[in-house]
Amino acid sequence: MKTNTGRGFLKTTAWALGLATAVSFSFGGTRATADTLADALIGAYTHSGLLQQNRALLRAADEDVPIALAALRPIINWSSDLSQVFGDTTSSSTGGLTRSIDTTTISLDLTASWQLYDFGADAARVEALKETVLATRASLLNVEQALLLRAASAFFNVGRQENFVALSQNNLRLLQQELRAANDRFEVGEVTRTDVSLAEAAVAQARSNLADAERNLIQAQAEYANVVGRQPGRLAGLPALPRTETRIEAAQAVAVRSHPEMETARRQVSVNELLVNAASKDMLPVVSLSGSLSIEEEIGGEDSTEQGVIGLNVTGPIYQGGRLTALERQAIANRDAARGNLHNVRHDVQQDVVDAISDYNAARASLAASERQIRAARVAFQGVREEATLGARTTLDVLDAEQDLLDAESNRISAQADQYIAAYAVLEAMGLLTAQRLKLPVQLYDPAAYYNLVKDGPVKRSRQGQQLDRVLRALQVDD
Template sequence: MVKRLKLTGLAVALGLVIAAPMARAETLADAMIGAYNTSGLLEQNRAVLRAADEDVAQAVSSLRPVISWSADATRQFGTTRSASTSNFIVPTVSNTVSASLIAELTLIDNGQNKLAIETAKEAVLATRQQLVSIEQQVLLSAVEAHLEVRRAIENVALRENNVRLITQELRAAQERFEVGEVTRTDTSLAEARLAAARSQLAAAQGALTVAREQYLAIVGRTPGALQPLRSLPQFPTSVDEAKAIAVRSHPQVKSVQHQVAASELNILRAEAAMKPTVRLSGRLTVTEGLDSDRFTRGGSIGLEAGGPIYQGGRLTSLVRQSMANRDSARGQLHQVIDQVSQNVGNAYAQFRIAQASLESSDRQVRAATVAFRGVREEAALGARTTLDVLNAEQELLNARSARISAQVDEGIAAYRVLSTLGRLTATDLKLNVQQYDPVSYYNLVKDGPIQKSQQGQQLDRVLKALGKN
């Protein structure tokens, strides 16, 4: 009977455990997902990209007919004298209204408009790569925020344990003082160390508060229980191989490459502007007199050709300016490639420093632990003083603190390596997020849809959805 009751109680307890919601500790991936979904910086640069997409639509419109209307109402008044009025001065008044429908189409522009479209497309591609760079920046900030909170939490736990240990040492010193084994100096040393430990604990708690606020600003929520970093991301072991990858695929390099392409096209546009253009124009006009039976209706259609002869050197100056901008973009590309390569080398160096520091701190912790235990046992036998115990405990504390920092530094350095390679993105990390598609909006606007069209209505729905975010 007793055994049955015990089994029943165990089953109930297990049922309660299963039914209770288990709080899942947040992972590093959770922090990056939160930052990706809530980053105002990402939203800002997505809007910048959409604005660049609209430049393509505006350039496309230059190849299409431009249809406009105009209307006016005119009142003419004055006086007249003629034989028909028997040489008397007679006032005259007439009121007319007219309306015109005007259409214009550029037939020949030597490729200026098409080059403008291609230039806008290159600008879009460059802006897309800039958005990828911002995404990497946001995700790296999330990594740093997560690991800094972990560092602060572990430092607080370490300082709390330090306060407990020194409190025990103080209590032991006071007991030994009461029986005459030690002097007042020993208890005073322990009291001083305890005051310093409490001060360091308060500083660690303040650092944790700061780290939590930083996490809230970047991830969009306050941190709960955080899982430690279980594994490091994979990347090439060779620095030279990593540099070659970064030069090919880093978004900053790709962005400047598109800027160079756009500057090359701008030279062609400036040269085309020096050549003649041909336009087709048409006009339909209706005029009606309000105080007479006068009514006219007519229209016109014609070709217009023209080109520059002399503009004070402005056009040739624009060509030279475009060439200078092209040379500047090329120079910037070389600088960016050098900077990216240097960043890769620096990131690998920092990662290896963090690894070496972690290995050294592991050995330091093991040795300091053995030393502290030995000194404490010797002090219990009277072979060591309270100061010896406090010093050994401080050495162990420093070793553990160094190990915590080395672990965090190694994790941050590893993700910085990924960032320098251009691989710290939601796609590369396979984050479980609804990724922003830069192509979808571009496909809606690239043909310059009008508001009444089906594509224009679909675009309105997209804009409304964006406005709610």
């Protein structure tokens, strides 16, 4: 049965239509003193414990280089000994008399060793560790990329959910007014109980949708606070879309050349090639120089000894149960595994580019389609509303048309957020989503600064060692 929906309902719906349109665009508007995307990215870069963790792991890798270099330098140690000998001795030379042999002796020993030549085995290990440092730097950069993409996604998702909440609240207000109007019209016999029940069902559904939207907003805000380090304030308007490559082949070429995962994999291949070289030379002789100086003196006596020794040592393996050859084969297998990993990483990076650009193009197409959907849904809604005034449409028809328009507005909000997230995902897939390339106004972490301080193995009491202590204190992280 077709019933007249009444002009009060039509005015309410027209008001809601205008507000829904305004809400859907508020994510793209400008608000004074609001949080911008740059604020979110800066907060993530300066707040992240994950970045701090991986920077510390990089510093630990830096220290492996001076530790390995120590094997190529002279090693000097000292030792001191204080000993007490007590007892008696009887000798025929003294006519069988018993004599005390109680003595107290103190000694000081200095020992030095210096590996002169090992055919470059340890030098290869040092170079391998330098390559490991570079691989760890690339891993840190990859963590930074993932963090900034997560922060950007959190920013746009908060905006998305805020608009969904606003749309849901607006829809609920509209349907509550329609329910009141339906009850009034039912009292005068203008509509049936069916129209009232339809309005009641629509209100109940709108409350459920609002509850879902509010839950999603709370979760989006929690994600934002987790990544950025604080709760989001009012969000500013959408920034300009970042400039990014949309041609798959060109983007893949950049990714293979620049992505941190590719750099890590390449460095790991170099590491393992150097370790194969070192393992093959472990079967060759090692030439080293050694020396010692010892002083021993009897306390309270006249005996003392001073002695120095210097020697040239040549050592080499003869048989170690197959251990050295097994280590060499193991190093070769690890090198082959690293080469296979580089192959896999290259293909994964190229696929990630395809996925990211496909998502970006799909989001752009979805946004354009949602614009057309909104125009069509608005025309349809206006037509259904006019027909309802003539009794040619029911309350359900009007509610359905209005829901279609709200769905179209929601689709536009999602497509707009998805487009921005996908654009930054393309940058991340190409290896270009870093604080430096984005020109974020932050104090950039210099991964080489700490390495330059420790690479020569400064002693603690040197000027460089004291500078290093100050750096370490400044890097201390409070829980």
